[in-house]
Amino acid sequence: MHGADYNPDQWLDSPSVLEDDIRLMKLAGCNVMSIGIFSWAALEPEEGVFTFEWMDRLLERFANNGIYAWLATPSGARPAWMSARYPEVRRVEANRVRNLHGMRHNHCYTSPVYREKTAKLNGLLAERYANHPAVIGWHISNEFGGDCHCDYCQEAFRDWLRSKYGTLDELNRSWWASFWAHTYTDWKQIESPAPHGEFAVHGHNLDWRRFVTDRTVDFCRHEIEAVRGANPSLPVTTNMHMIEGLDYRKFADVLDVISWDAYPTWHERSDDTRLAAEMAFYHDLFRSIKGKPFLLMESTPSQTNWQPVSKLKQPGMHMLSSLQAVAHGSDSVQYFQWRKSRGSSEKFHGAVVDHVGHEHTRVFRDVAELGAALSGLSEVAGAATVAEVAILFDWDNRWAVKDAQGPRNMGIHYEETVYAHHRAFWQNGVATDVIGSADDFGKYKLIVAPMLYMCGEEAGARLEKFVERGGVLVSTYWSGIVDERDLCHLGGFPGPLRKTLGVWAEEIEGLYDHDRNGIVLAEGNPLGLSGEYEAREICELVHSEGAEVLASYAESFYAGRPALTLNALGEGKAYYMATRLGDDFLSDFYSKLIVEIGLRRAVETKLPAGVTAQARTNGVDDFVFVMNFGGREQPVELDGRAYIDAITGEVAGNRITLGMNGVRVLKRRANG
Amino acid sequence: MHGADYNPDQWLDSPSVLEDDIRLMKLAGCNVMSIGIFSWAALEPEEGVFTFEWMDRLLERFANNGIYAWLATPSGARPAWMSARYPEVRRVEANRVRNLHGMRHNHCYTSPVYREKTAKLNGLLAERYANHPAVIGWHISNEFGGDCHCDYCQEAFRDWLRSKYGTLDELNRSWWASFWAHTYTDWKQIESPAPHGEFAVHGHNLDWRRFVTDRTVDFCRHEIEAVRGANPSLPVTTNMHMIEGLDYRKFADVLDVISWDAYPTWHERSDDTRLAAEMAFYHDLFRSIKGKPFLLMESTPSQTNWQPVSKLKQPGMHMLSSLQAVAHGSDSVQYFQWRKSRGSSEKFHGAVVDHVGHEHTRVFRDVAELGAALSGLSEVAGAATVAEVAILFDWDNRWAVKDAQGPRNMGIHYEETVYAHHRAFWQNGVATDVIGSADDFGKYKLIVAPMLYMCGEEAGARLEKFVERGGVLVSTYWSGIVDERDLCHLGGFPGPLRKTLGVWAEEIEGLYDHDRNGIVLAEGNPLGLSGEYEAREICELVHSEGAEVLASYAESFYAGRPALTLNALGEGKAYYMATRLGDDFLSDFYSKLIVEIGLRRAVETKLPAGVTAQARTNGVDDFVFVMNFGGREQPVELDGRAYIDAITGEVAGNRITLGMNGVRVLKRRANG
């Protein structure tokens, strides 16, 4: 699938533009469009008055020209008449001020009126189009996000809490409400967090975030129910984003396909390697949610208009970044947007068709070239990613560790730490899943759990069992600190991981940005590492309780105390890093570990810096994407297996050369 | 005219202070005071109770001592009783919260009560003083600015829109309201921009800013109407400031004289050159509004008290900075303030008379010295500035280009770019007007239009005609992008300037602050420039459509593509800079152009760095101000014409020496 968000409702008075769009879509090799995303005002210009005719004509044009549509429900932005007539649909911010009409993605997910209006229009769309030959799926709303603090939502939050805790006693205990006399004696006393009210009770903040996810999923389900009936087989997705506020794993059950919107800032530095690895992390994350191919629902064919600086894509980058998504499991490349709008806040956002209106632009040519390549790769669609490593990345933990008021309030750098561990596998061409602690651990050889601050008894026990049965676990400082209520484990950190890791973490120190410590590797350590590495930001003072000490601190009053340990448990092993270590260490450490555990790499070879390889397989053939983000031409030595170019079909030698921003898709026999 | 804002109402219980003020004014050579600016509480202490007696006595004292007054209408700050009794007079901010009483310049320009109270008091002042021998003009309010979002203003905004657009369809089209379903179906749905409502519809923002200017002009006109009747011949002004929010050109018709308040931060750096050029820009801008001499209504005789750091004026700087205003067309030097107040928020703002209360201070001596010089320059009053160059600087464009969400949201640096182009003429001693795109182009040989992002069809056609008839145009990247509705031109940028400039701008890239590119001059280019210059921030990828390529990019994937072009059209020429270039380039480029076009300089000689010369003429004599902002003594070689010192009457040699912060006013025969 290759296509874009398409907003013909902006050009209804320019029929020639609409005609020309079809011609240009074919020229660009685009076969699927997301339509209707912000069309509520065009579909229901007055309350109860519906104007579907333009959409009828559009879908007919599509059907006649072999173009398909993800049909959107238009709830991402509501018409002005609704905001005016029903103030309740407008979101109330944490400061308890109700929004005026404007912008988008700011309705109340609880409002009965909004739910009613959404269901009504969704139902009519489904009735009319769910069996239309051009329609291939539902695009539910757009980039869900944010929270509402209106009275409806307050009441819903209290219901949610009542259902979770049963009694106020239990809630007070979980929130440790005796602190600062915050004990609740009536459910009505509870409100959502507010800057001018309660904002520092961690359990309260955490439950509010959980509630917001549940509320959003519930709204999404409400939308889906309104469209399902007319054609239950039509797949449903909603486009996700790099949003911290929603635990996307909770959407897995209500959606058929995961899709997301990727907007990296390519060329911010002369070397795109770190950014490419971060994008890879998100592709892996979204793929792992359902454990199957996802869709790249939005990306820009050139630049965005809302980042601090709008750089152009260099030659090759459009092909490279689009195929990167495919390499990690995407079955589509779609854009925001097909054609630039003439006015309003995204008029300079990159598009396939620019204001100039014709195809004779660099961007259009890049898109058309990709279209041709994608049609040559159609057999990749549906192919699987097989990962033996998983990174543990829980939204609950992410929220809690950053809300914690602990060792480094000026920056605990949770995500950056997770990215750093993931990056070490990416640069080795090792496929990685990104999972939650409730997911199945059984299929992995190695689980990496950086800063698993929130780790309940059950998750701890599951990790213990994983190691006992032969798995390898890598964990770090500031793990096993609180349970799922955000209450500290008593009796010694890392709490439920203490036995698995074989250490007791007595104290933890934050370092200033200007502070440095280091670690010294022990002579003859089993990983064969040696010398010193820099440590910073966080130093935990741990005691070994049976773990082998692989490295010790180099500086401060705790010089000589354990900084890196290895514990044997059952059939498996558990490593513990007591301090934050740099890319140099992680690269050396994981390179050794990959060999020791025998993890499969996409290509069994050493890749140059900035180059990665990622594989997908359909069981018969493997498709290996070799990608160069290093900012200059680089040769890559392959592993001696027989490869052909998946796009051209030509035989590839064992040494290929990737230009700057270059990418090759190679095909080989699976298990060859 | 030499004088200051004078607030005797602060000292009514110290009659000796008021007596001493008259003595000191004479001693300082001050002959005009602005009075009554914040006197509403002193003039109407209770609603309907008026106390003019102190003003009677003041004006009598003035008349008896040869001192004149700009009589202010006191609407800049209202009495507390009015805020308490009539909440509607208090402004409502964009967050829809009504101000409490306090500060100043924060009334609602629409409030019927405020208009009524203002008209009433203005009328009484006019009745009593409009024919007083000491009164020479009206000082309407003080530094108008800001906006109000109350219900009255919302209604006025809707009326303004209705009158502009006629139909909602037309408004929706102009605002591109189909984007994000923002189509309005009832005028009542429209509100002013708000941080918690609509803030990213460019047409909406732009129209709000235009409305705010119109509303403010309308209030100003309302004030003027209340004073005009009693003596229609008394001139009217209002003091302007470096305010972005008001299109001051719209005030031209209602005012007789333009006046403004200048507060540069002298000595922030060891070299004041850039700052001096920026002040020159504003002097030129305010002079150009009515194309005749203006008044410097406020300046500080020493330091302000509201800037980050309050530096003193070095010896000479008071004379230099005051005469700079005169050099660019001011017929006055006036100060805020005559005497320092004992308390409240401006008690440490520089004044002619300090808290010490006597004349034996450095500041007083500097003021008196200037007073003597000004009285020697009385024949300069009314003399004209003749400019052959105009810089195009539209408020509409300024607002739109900064609201645009485009290539560099971290800083598009519009004003800085305009200043930089202006500075190249300033340092060459070339007089420059600063005009709007609706002004007459016919009198200029050269028009410089940096970043003319907003350029409607009509403005584009007028520029095309200007070039065809022999004018020279210099334009830059990011020009001709949107029309006056802020809708993008279709069919290729720079839209209506494409034919004139002979280029098509296909793409535009923002650079990070750490990015650099450069341009390489073509061999044998007609300007005779050579070598390389640095480029940064913005690089446009243009195609020549007939224009000669004078320079090409040095770096990036667009190295070798046009970066500076020259198009011949009719009798004229049009230059285009596709990227942001530094002062070194602008200086070299414009120095060549000045010669090529044959632009007149105030002195036909090369001036040292930091020195400029500016001329005024009465047709018989030219007055040439040679000014040294370079931070050290510098010799200046004149052009061989016969000069005398305009203040002392002595003959000046062809080589003069300007001390640090030095200035000389020279006189010569006009057209000599």
Next chain:
Amino acid sequence: MHGADYNPDQWLDSPSVLEDDIRLMKLAGCNVMSIGIFSWAALEPEEGVFTFEWMDRLLERFANNGIYAWLATPSGARPAWMSARYPEVRRVEANRVRNLHGMRHNHCYTSPVYREKTAKLNGLLAERYANHPAVIGWHISNEFGGDCHCDYCQEAFRDWLRSKYGTLDELNRSWWASFWAHTYTDWKQIESPAPHGEFAVHGHNLDWRRFVTDRTVDFCRHEIEAVRGANPSLPVTTNMHMIEGLDYRKFADVLDVISWDAYPTWHERSDDTRLAAEMAFYHDLFRSIKGKPFLLMESTPSQTNWQPVSKLKQPGMHMLSSLQAVAHGSDSVQYFQWRKSRGSSEKFHGAVVDHVGHEHTRVFRDVAELGAALSGLSEVAGAATVAEVAILFDWDNRWAVKDAQGPRNMGIHYEETVYAHHRAFWQNGVATDVIGSADDFGKYKLIVAPMLYMCGEEAGARLEKFVERGGVLVSTYWSGIVDERDLCHLGGFPGPLRKTLGVWAEEIEGLYDHDRNGIVLAEGNPLGLSGEYEAREICELVHSEGAEVLASYAESFYAGRPALTLNALGEGKAYYMATRLGDDFLSDFYSKLIVEIGLRRAVETKLPAGVTAQARTNGVDDFVFVMNFGGREQPVELDGRAYIDAITGEVAGNRITLGMNGVRVLKRRANG
């Protein structure tokens, strides 16, 4: 006294924890706990329902185990039921929005309901426990602070103003309300400062701050009255903090003992010297409020959890920082907190007992070691500090000079300047009081008054008399500018200090951070200083009026003008620094002055950098604390007198060695 804040109400359902606490307290050498600080919800879970039983049991346990209690009134945080039922108890912020329930320290000090509820519960606590053998004093509320802008407080503010000024005329005069027409004609027009109202009338701001202090003291008195009756002999304190908003001297009369909470960020830099001196300043300040020993009511035994970075205390620092408090006059070392809470916003704040729950931690051992040392120092309790130097530090001045809008709005650095002058004495081991300008000057030989911007006629006259009678005064730029109404002195600065200092300050210039000037010492000046020193930030242009010029400016147009002067008046002398000078100058200057005046030092010897000595005396023995904050081991040469170690009783040689973070307490005969 050695102990901590203790919150057993968080563990009422874990009786074993409570039992173990007693055991651990004894083990740690802790003999006093602050209890009930946030226990309102535990003591009155529903309105009018009181549950004292747990407190009964607690105090009984204490009594049985020789542990004492500071019993807190729980008004620092109120129960949720009160916020819900009586909205008036919730504070209204300056933006006029009433807080929701949450956090702490945010009640209205005026609310009749809050006062009633507080008095009721306080009275019941007093009735029940004021004569309990374990209770040794009252801990009133917790860290009073902040302000409320509700209607009750507005009315109270108006009453306060009416009582202060009598008439609106007098108020208008004092606030210089004629500026910007701010004259009030009805008391009802007056409101507290607000960001969307009045915020720049200095007299208004200042009176609001004074009112807030008076209001807070009044609330504190209200609380005390409710507990006093049951046992008038029980001492009363409230724990203070480094809060700018409250003039703590106004609490002196209502409290029996001063106590405060110290939270330095040790080890932020490799050398803790500056930070240690700053802490010393605050210890001196709090001791000086009542001129007798104070209590260190809170400190952390390891780290906080709310600073930007949470560093651990290095070995020795717990002993050193705790004994520093004792050295400066504290009769206690107490902590927040005894045991870490399991949840909520301070769960990671350092505590004696960690989540691990046992005594085998480094922190516990440090605490126990200190407990042993303190019990060896019991005879120090009650010993006096004798200071011959006083630093003048008025809250009124502090507020006014920072609100002033004057020479350097980007940072006037008032406190930093005061600390710098204090530091010069600290490093010389000279005891220093920190007093207000209404305090007794008679007992000092030297008074240092940095930036005495606000100096009324009376304070000026008292300083003049102090000098005439033989005292030495050191004053600086920006002194004697305004009177206690914040109105400028007329007739020449430094106003009432002009005769004393013998200078007239004509102008004052702010410098940018990148600007530098310097001073050149005059040959043969009486202090024997020579060479040049750097000056920055502020340069005042003064004229000597009889003062001897000791140094002159090195740069700028005022090079050669006086920068440091000495005036003889009566029996005394007055020095004036016209510019901001660095630590190097202050160190040299005060070292000379100490010798010249003959000020006593704790040890008559030169101390190495980072080492200070502070003495307390009971008239028979002196206790000398020698402390090393310099970040490395250092030898100290004593002064030849006979010393023994106060803790061990061993004889100390004349040369002692202090390890990194080392401290020795030495005892000698008083007046030996």
